[in-house]
Amino acid sequence: MVKKVDPEYISEDNPEWTAEDFAKSRPARDVLPELFGKKAAAEMLKSSRSVSNFKVPD
Numbered sequence: 001m002v003k004k005v006d007p008e009y010i011s012e013d014n015p016e017w018t019a020e021d022f023a024k025s026r027p028a029r030d031v032l033p034e035l036f037g038k039k040a041a042a043e044m045l046k047s048s049r050s051v052s053n054f055k056v057p058d
Helices: 019-024 028-036 038-045
Strands: none
Touching: 028 038
């Protein structure tokens, strides 16, 4: 069953992606350096999750 789209959410400025749009898309790690430079892109792509070195005692 196809879900009905609420007409309020339909936008001509930002249409729903087609299969062709997805096929042409590129990962952020490839695009950001071109747009913002390598240093800024590296900062944006850094993981925001901290990694803990906590070890449970045996």
